[in-house]
Amino acid sequence: MCGIYQKQRKDATLQSFKERAREKSRGSLVEENEILDKMKMEIKEAQNKIEEFDMARGWSGDWHLKDLVLNITEEVGELWSLIKWIDEEKQRKIVNEKSEEVSDFIGDTLFLLLKIANKTGVNSERALTKTLEEYERRMPPETMKKVEHANKLAGGVDDKEQ
Secondary structure, X not given: OHHHHHHHHHHHHHHHHHHHHHHHHOOOHHHHHHXXXXXXXXXXXXXXXXXXXXXXXXXXXXXXXXXXXXXHHHHHHHHHHHHOOOOHHHHHHHHHHOHHHHHHHHHHHHHHHXXXXXXXXXXXXXXXXXXXXXXXXXXXHHHHHHHOOOOHHHOOOOOOOO
């Protein structure tokens, strides 16, 4: 029962954090842009802020990896529910109309991914850099412009085995 209460408390705190951030960003467009400019940060800095966020709440020792992964799945599912079973044109329209909701999904997912990086000791900047370098090798621009995708089963190109 303690674990359920703890998760509910964490969810409520995160929701409160998001609501405060939204309140701060309301106002004129100029104020909103100034707030966003101040909030820009490097990936590692964001990872550190999330660690500080957890430490301030006494959560730094928690190890709920499967819950974090399930939460990511939930966020992806919420985004999927907006765009499933419709063509690309309608997807674009819905994403534009619900841009704040889509932004929340992305923010929540980034938060969770960086929290997982903290829990597992992964340097997220290094991991992303390594992945981008690998993708550059596997999917060269000249080739991808011709085939348009990397799904080998559908005629695409992916040099993953190299």
